[in-house]
Amino acid sequence: MTRAILALAVLALALPAAAQAQTPKTNAPPGNSAIDEYLETVPGATGNQRPRPPARNGGDGAAVLSAAERARLERLGPDGETLADAVEATAPARETQAKPDVTLPEGEGRSPTRELLGAIGGNDGGGGGMGVVLPAILVAALLAVITTVLLRRRAAS
Amino acid sequence: MLGAAPAAQAARPLNIGFFDGLYFAAEPAERDAWLDRTTAVAAHTVRINIGWPAPNTVTRPPDFDARDPADPQYDFSRADAAIVAARGRGLQVLASFTGAPAWVDGPNRPAGVARGTWKPSTRALEDYGAALARRYSGRFPDPARPGQRLPRVKGFQVWNEPNLSKYLNPQWNGGRTASPALYRRMLSGFYRGVKSVDRRALVVTAGTAPFGDPQPGGNRVQPARFWRELLCLRTLRGQLRRAACPARASFDVLSHHPYSVGQPRRAALNADDVSIPDVRKLVRLLRGAERLQRVLPRKRHPVWVTEISYDSNPPDPDGVPEATHARYLQEAFYLLWRQGVDTITWFQVRDQLPGASFAATSQSGVFFHDGRPKLAAAAFRFPLVTERASTMQLRVWGRSPRAGRLSIQRRVGPSWRTLRTVKVRRNGTFFLRVNRFRAGDRLRARVADETSLVWTSR
Numbered sequence: 001m002t003r004a005i006l007a008l009a010v011l012a013l014a015l016p017a018a019a020q021a022q023t024p025k026t027n028a029p030p031g032n033s034a035i036d037e038y039l040e041t042v043p044g045a046t047g048n049q050r051p052r053p054p055a056r057n058g059g060d061g062a063a064v065l066s067a068a069e070r071a072r073l074e075r076l077g078p079d080g081e082t083l084a085d086a087v088e089a090t091a092p093a094r095e096t097q098a099k100p101d102v103t104l105p106e107g108e109g110r111s112p113t114r115e116l117l118g119a120i121g122g123n124d125g126g127g128g129g130m131g132v133v134l135p136a137i138l139v140a141a142l143l144a145v146i147t148t149v150l151l152r153r154r155a156a157s
Numbered sequence: 158m159l160g161a162a163p164a165a166q167a168a169r170p171l172n173i174g175f176f177d178g179l180y181f182a183a184e185p186a187e188r189d190a191w192l193d194r195t196t197a198v199a200a201h202t203v204r205i206n207i208g209w210p211a212p213n214t215v216t217r218p219p220d221f222d223a224r225d226p227a228d229p230q231y232d233f234s235r236a237d238a239a240i241v242a243a244r245g246r247g248l249q250v251l252a253s254f255t256g257a258p259a260w261v262d263g264p265n266r267p268a269g270v271a272r273g274t275w276k277p278s279t280r281a282l283e284d285y286g287a288a289l290a291r292r293y294s295g296r297f298p299d300p301a302r303p304g305q306r307l308p309r310v311k312g313f314q315v316w317n318e319p320n321l322s323k324y325l326n327p328q329w330n331g332g333r334t335a336s337p338a339l340y341r342r343m344l345s346g347f348y349r350g351v352k353s354v355d356r357r358a359l360v361v362t363a364g365t366a367p368f369g370d371p372q373p374g375g376n377r378v379q380p381a382r383f384w385r386e387l388l389c390l391r392t393l394r395g396q397l398r399r400a401a402c403p404a405r406a407s408f409d410v411l412s413h414h415p416y417s418v419g420q421p422r423r424a425a426l427n428a429d430d431v432s433i434p435d436v437r438k439l440v441r442l443l444r445g446a447e448r449l450q451r452v453l454p455r456k457r458h459p460v461w462v463t464e465i466s467y468d469s470n471p472p473d474p475d476g477v478p479e480a481t482h483a484r485y486l487q488e489a490f491y492l493l494w495r496q497g498v499d500t501i502t503w504f505q506v507r508d509q510l511p512g513a514s515f516a517a518t519s520q521s522g523v524f525f526h527d528g529r530p531k532l533a534a535a536a537f538r539f540p541l542v543t544e545r546a547s548t549m550q551l552r553v554w555g556r557s558p559r560a561g562r563l564s565i566q567r568r569v570g571p572s573w574r575t576l577r578t579v580k581v582r583r584n585g586t587f588f589l590r591v592n593r594f595r596a597g598d599r600l601r602a603r604v605a606d607e608t609s610l611v612w613t614s615r
Contacts, residue, residue: 027418027426031468031476034516037321037377040368040418043426 168588171490171556172500173537174202174248176464177522179507181205181239189242194524195506196246198538199558199584203243204251204314204463204502207236209258209285217260223284224350226292233292237300237307240293244308251361251463251502252293252310255317255324257281270326276339277325279346282315286350286360289313294355312359314463315347316340318366318414320383322376332373337386341406344387348407364412364463368430379429380413381438388446397445407453410500411443414464421488433489436460436496459499465489466504466521469531472511473520483532483610486523491542491554494586503537532610541602541609543594551594551614557581559604565591568599568611576600 026039033039179191180203195203210232212218222228236252243250256273263276291297295309319325319340327335340363348360369379385391389402417423417432425432431439440460446452467485468476477485486503493501508522523533541555557563560583566573576591581604591600594614602609 029416029418029467031470031473031515031520032517033475034514037318037323037366038368038416040426040430040432041371043371 168554168586169494170499170584171494171586172201172249173490173556174200174204174500174502175506176204176206176253176502176504177506178206180243181207181235185238185242188239190528191506192242192246192248194528196248198506198523198534199556200248200506200537201584202249202251202311202500202502204253205236205239205243206317207233207239207252207254209254209256209261210236211258211285212260213258215259217281223281224287224291226288226297228288231288234301240308240310241299241302249311250293250308251312251314252289253314253317253361253463255363267326270322274322274324274326276327277343279342282343283346283350286313286315286347287354288350290351290354290358294358310358312361312410313347313351314361314363314412315344316363319343319363320365320369320378320380324363328376328378329374334373334378334382334386336378337383338403340383341387341404345404345407348409359409360407361410361461361463362408362412364414364461365431366414367416367425367432368427371427371429379427380431381429381435381442384411384439384442385429388442389451390442390446390449397442397449399449399451402451405451405453408458409454410459410461411439412461412463413439415462415493416465417467417489421485421492433465433492434496436462436493436498440497460497461500461502462493462498463500463502464504465493465501466519468515468520469508469533472508472525473515475515476520479532483536484612486533487536487540487542487610487612490540490556491544494554536610539602539607539609541600541612543598543600543612543614545594545596545614546590549593551591551598551600552588553577553591553600553602554586554588555602555609556584556586557602557604559583559607560585561604563587563602563604565589566601566603567591568601573601573603 025042027042028040029035029038175195177191180188183191192203211221211223212230218230221230226233240250240252257277259272261277261281262272262274263278266272266275289310290313293307293310295306297307299305299307317324319336320328322328325336325340327339329335344360344362351358351360365380365383366377367380369375369377369382371379386400387406389400389405390397391400392398413431413436415431415433415436417425421433423432424434443452443458443460447455447457452458467482467489469479469482470476471479476482490501503521503523505519505522507524507528508520508526509518510526511520512518522531523537524530538558539556541553544552544554546552553565560581563579563581564575565577565579566575568574577589579587579589581587587602596615598614599611600614601611
């Protein structure tokens with residue numbers, strides 16, 4: 001049940017990110033949107049950059065989560081580790097990652113929600129990416145996981 | 158506030174005109190009617206796409222003397238008729254072509270690449286340049302009018318938007334650009350051919366498309382990058398420097414097509430893309446190339462815009478409203494003139510029919526398809542633009558369709574009050590300042606019995 005919820009959350013995150021990676025954002029002259037050669041590529045859209053590598057360790061690009069951030073998530077257990085994988089696989093590249101509305105100083109906060117927001121938001125600033133939507137989706141998924149775990153423990157006890 | 162202004166204006170001139178396929182493709186009666194409308198809106202130049210009227214065979218035809226415009230395997234009849242009709246109305250002609258017969262393609266053309274776009278032979282372009290220069294030198298006998306000569310063509314434009322794979326291939330070779338060097342060779346070869354016959358004829362580069370693909374391997378090269386590499390330049394700490402160059406480019410005029418996705422003052426988002434207010438990027442590159450002796454001949458090269466336009470609504474539902482269309486046309490002319498452009502050919506005198514879709518066709522004419530004028534026709538003929546110079550002062554720019562004493566007037570209640578008067582030449586530009594302006598002032602220019610559209614200052 002828990003894994004099913006997690007799988008759904010990862011799928012919901014992966015689809016928009018994959019779509020974003022396939023289709024560069026463009027602007028068209030008024031009235032000539034079907035004339036491809038006159039489309040202006042919007043800088044910072046995913047299609048204007050190399051696709052971010054999915055590899056968690058090494059690969060040919062920097063991971064989204066630092067080692068410390070990943071370690072904090074992994075301390076939450078198998079679910080936290082799975083969520084860390086989901087963040088790595090679907091977040092936009094670090095240099096275009098939007099600052100979310102909620103930012104937390106690193107190292108503060110012990111709840112899984114705070115840990116996850118801190119790991120995703122980071123201090124990169126910049127524009128582009130999914131902005132606060134990505135953290136919101138992940139938070140919702142995490143809450144669903146936590147609720148399920150708690151209910152199972154209550155049922156067991 | 159009335160200016161003592163009998164002195165003639167010395168503002169840098171601006172030649173304006175149109176590029177429209179109907180000048181070449183339409184039946185004679187229709188073509189002539191549209192040439193008449195072209196002159197009625199005070200156009201000076203027409204860009205006519207005359208093509209490359211040689212046999213379109215895979216191999217070069219035997220016994221074909223490509224340098225001789227009288228060779229029977231050429232068919233210049235349609236081009237001759239269009240040029241005679243235009244020159245007969247006092248219009249200057251820029252004869253352009255893009256694409257080539259199949260035998261001009263380089264070897265090993267990939268299957269997915271259109272014929273006539275693959276590594277065109279420099280030698281073939283040189284021969285064609287010589288043929289064109291000879292035929293339209295003003296001395297060549299007109300086969301359709303015995304005893305008369307074909308008129309002289311002012312300039313020849315080689316290719317169109319060479320930074321697009323639609324017109325030229327390859328654009329990229331792995332992670333490096335290929336089209337700048339390829340087009341440099343094409344341009345220089347064509348230049349040699351033209352100048353071998355007529356040193357006075359102008360060789361105009363193809364106009365580059367405004368946007369490219371930022372990543373290697375796409376279908377386009379960004380125009381500023383295209384010109385930087387064609388001109389064998391590089392930037393180092395913000396300064397232009399020479400780059401390695403097998404041979405310098407040769408041409409007389411640089412051209413660009415600065416279409417915009419927004420209003421005329423909206424700059425391109427990417428550093429190497431070039432919309433209307435970004436043409437200065439290309440002017441800077443060109444002046445740098447001249448200073449660093451990276452372009453031939455060694456002289457100051459003019460900059461032209463051989464395509465620019467906006468679609469209007471009506472008829473295009475996604476076009477700009479008609480009044481805005483007229484405003485954008487005037488503002489584009491002014492902004493380009495300010496950046497040093499001295500010739501502009503607006504894309505289309507007449508709207509295209511939508512065909513499959515409005516989005517894939519152009520309704521950018523200053524006339525509707527049925528011949529009715531849009532507001533843009535009046536704007537084209539007598540453009541007027543104001544721009545805030547300071548809190549209380551306006552710059553006023555325009556182009557007069559008549560010679561005489563021109564008045565700049567401001568709306569005051571129900572009447573018009575003259576702010577300045579200047580003497581102007583026919584089709585001459587004026588550029589002056591008026592004082593005590595307020596945002597929202599409505600101004601117009603008046604010369605003889607003709608007035609411009611009203612321009613609302615902002």
